[in-house]
Amino acid sequence: MSKIMSIETSDVRFPTSLELDGSDAVNVDPDYSAAYVRIIAEDGEAGYALVFTGGRGNEIVVKAIESYGQLIVGEELDDLVGDLGAAAKQLVHDSQLRWLGPEKGVSHMAAGAIINALWDVAARREGKPLWRYLADLTPEQVVAAIDFTHISDALTPDEALEILRRGEQGKAERIAELEQNGFRAYTTSPGWLGYTDEKMLRLTREAVADGFELIKLKVGGSLEDDIRRFELVRAEVGPDFPVAIDANQRWDVEDAIAWLEPLKRFEPFWIEEATSTDDVLGHATIRKAIAPMRVATGEAVQSRIIFKQLLQAQAIDVMQIDSVRVAGVNENLGNILLAAKFGVPVCPHAGGVGLCELVQHFSFFDYAAVAGTQDDRYIEFVDHLHEHFAEPVVVTGGRYRAPQQPGNGAEMLPDSVATWTFPDGPGWQELERRGLRAATRTAR
């Protein structure tokens, strides 16, 4: 037995805005950042997690993680890890902190970070990567981890159990296949709005040559640009190659429908975040108006309850879970089972800092233990900042290769954390000396 001794946090930021990596119609100058946390027990055992942000405000998430961390300092780590369903509920439904949400925004992401760090401990103790740890749980153990509060009208524990019991069939073979062949990736690398046409086309050619079977373009800056860019990419990849588009919540409902009309002829594989992430009925209206174009969303969907409504309202064709937007592994297990119940494929959101490292585990688990198919399923991949992680993702031949190291993938290299801690890390100090820090617009 060992008590949790401390919660250590770091405000880690990378000056990505200098290159316009990650630029889209709404996020025009992100400095990809991680609110990074290590929970440390008296005997030295540690668990890692992070929350991704776009730069400014990262310190707010760090503070919120510290507040949630205080709820478990001094508690027995074994008790928390022994019942992760109860641990997650204790954090998410804290009688005072819940006022800041409930179950949305900074507080929800912060609770999720602590919860994810506990799952990291659990997986490390078994010597397994998180996906494998989850896939090896019994259906009863998975159901016990899920909070069915406010979703039981769409998915009951018994229904979840039934889906997971069906998933037991052939699970061992699918795990072996994942170890062998991994899981299909798609790439957003060519599509950032800040890139020139030349850079976009070069990266498109590289993506196809690298084996990706789906690429994604950002849209929503200017319609004229979107048509030109899509035309150029279609000419490059041909009429049948899947190309998705992503508006990052840029439009009102009527704008979305009007904007998408002239893009229909390019046959986008899906339209992602056509409008506000909270607008369930708006997504349903857009989906109806632009059929058969498929509608995707989820990277900023704040909870299983919004996902439930998107599914109930037949508003989405693709569910894009994010690893750190909701309250950790528990809530994403619920999201994956909701998707399975409604027959909607899960294509996780990734990119940023560490999101690829983290979210791959959910698709691997989904294939092994829930959906049992990879049809229509892809994990987003963006080739940024992986070198800062203890186990960087491996994507070859257009596929994520199965993570092997124990844990959830969030552990960063101590050197990277130190160098890019904002604002006093040597990386930021160097930018200051070169007069570049103001250019990132992250300086406070």
Ligand SMILES: [Mg+2]
């Ligand atoms: Mg997106």
